[in-house]
Amino acid sequence: MWKTWRLLSLLLLVTLTLSGCGEPFVSTLRPAGEVAEDQFYLMVLSTFIMVVVVIVVMAIFTYVLVKFRRKKSGDEALPKQVEGNKKLEILWTVIPIILLLILGVPTVTHVFGQADTKVMDKEKRNPEDALVVNVRANLYWWEFEYPDYGIVTSQELIVPTDEKVYFQLKASDVKHSFWIPSAGGKMDTNTENENRFFLMFDSKKSAEAGEYFYGKCAELCGPSHALMDFKVKPMPKKEFQDWVKSMENYEQSTASATAGQGKELFKEKNCLSCHAVTPKDERPEQARTGPNLATFGERSKIAGVKDFNDENLHAWIKDPESIKPGNKMTGSYGELKDDEIQALAEYLKGLKTE
Ligand code: HEC
Numbered sequence: 001m002w003k004t005w006r007l008l009s010l011l012l013l014v015t016l017t018l019s020g021c022g023e024p025f026v027s028t029l030r031p032a033g034e035v036a037e038d039q040f041y042l043m044v045l046s047t048f049i050m051v052v053v054v055i056v057v058m059a060i061f062t063y064v065l066v067k068f069r070r071k072k073s074g075d076e077a078l079p080k081q082v083e084g085n086k087k088l089e090i091l092w093t094v095i096p097i098i099l100l101l102i103l104g105v106p107t108v109t110h111v112f113g114q115a116d117t118k119v120m121d122k123e124k125r126n127p128e129d130a131l132v133v134n135v136r137a138n139l140y141w142w143e144f145e146y147p148d149y150g151i152v153t154s155q156e157l158i159v160p161t162d163e164k165v166y167f168q169l170k171a172s173d174v175k176h177s178f179w180i181p182s183a184g185g186k187m188d189t190n191t192e193n194e195n196r197f198f199l200m201f202d203s204k205k206s207a208e209a210g211e212y213f214y215g216k217c218a219e220l221c222g223p224s225h226a227l228m229d230f231k232v233k234p235m236p237k238k239e240f241q242d243w244v245k246s247m248e249n250y251e252q253s254t255a256s257a258t259a260g261q262g263k264e265l266f267k268e269k270n271c272l273s274c275h276a277v278t279p280k281d282e283r284p285e286q287a288r289t290g291p292n293l294a295t296f297g298e299r300s301k302i303a304g305v306k307d308f309n310d311e312n313l314h315a316w317i318k319d320p321e322s323i324k325p326g327n328k329m330t331g332s333y334g335e336l337k338d339d340e341i342q343a344l345a346e347y348l349k350g351l352k353t354e
């Protein structure tokens with residue numbers, strides 16, 4: 001008895017804890033776009049059918065259990081045998097077939113509909129009609145390239161609302177998985193082939209969800225897998241186009257003197273060998289070994305996980321290992337003095353599109 005209670009209370013605790021996890025910016029149960037809505041609808045449909053089947057079966061089971069119990073009908077009594085009853089046989093063949101059809105037709109339709117990425121193959125694709133984003137997953141950061149505009153960003157994905165956004169996915173080291181819970185998915189990023197799918201971001205729901213959606217790596221990839229987050233910022237088409245323009249005409253400013261000093265240090269300390277600081281990164285992919293920092297000053301988070309403030313930025317530059325174990329920046333430069341960290345941070349905060 002005690003054991004059962006212990007288990008029950010544990011179950012209750014877990015249920016209560018998990019019920020707190022439904023934030024609109026990271027929940028599959030609060031779809032924020034057509035793709036996610038369709039997937040949610042399929043989940044509800046199949047759960048509904050399963051629940052109905054379980055209820056009916058349990059009801060018949062309980063009825064039979066009570067009606068034919070030995071205590072009532074005696075030790076030797078045998079209920080009427082119905083083996084080979086045609087009506088019953090037909091009934092329990094036809095009902096499952098109908099249920100499977102109700103479940104199967106919408107599922108297959110949606111699965112094929114959501115896999116339709118033919119526009120990506122078009123030779124003369126108009127980026128105004130179908131936006132393509134090349135996603136490259138790395139231990140433990142994300143790169144987003146807009147091939148039609150020749151610009152690259154990292155850690156933060158900017159997308160227009162209310163239209164299909166097509167993704168071409170790959171990984172540069174090990175297998176990861178690209179997942180934006182509120183928008184649908186997920187899909188693996190592989191090293192040996194490229195996967196494709198599309199997502200949609202509803203303008204109203206995006207606004208309700210707040211500043212951004214969470215993106216996640218959904219494939220265990222190493223010690224900092226759980227910290228491999230990115231942010232998704234959907235915006236109306238017009239704003240998106242303005243953003244693209246500002247990226248295309250990106251100009252670097254070095255405001256303060258400390259920032260100027262930081263810029264020099266960024267070269268001296270080898271940071272530039274991994275990090276580009278303009279959205280047009282001409283290097284081949286294999287050479288892009290760190291996130292593009294052109295818009296670093298506009299990030300919501302540092303390294304995808306830490307709140308954007310001076311303290312966290314200094315801590316990251318000083319010792320990235322203490323924040324993301326096993327990351328690929330650790331140990332790539334010598335120890336930095338406090339004023340050097342300060343100058344680098346000043347410089348990085350000034351990297352913006354405006
Ligand atoms: C060997 C390549 C390499 C070198 C050299 C390097 N970094 Fe990094 N850097 C990375 C990688 C990889 C990440 C992503 C880490 C992660 O999130 O797992 C990163 C992340 C960052 C971030 C966070 C980026 C973001 O989008 O939030 C900052 C800031 C940064 N590096 C600054 C520096 C500075 C300053 C230097 C020079 C002192 C430097 N890096 C040198 C590879 C490098």
Ligand SMILES: [Cu+2]
Nearest residue numbers: 176217221228
């Ligand atoms: Cu990963």
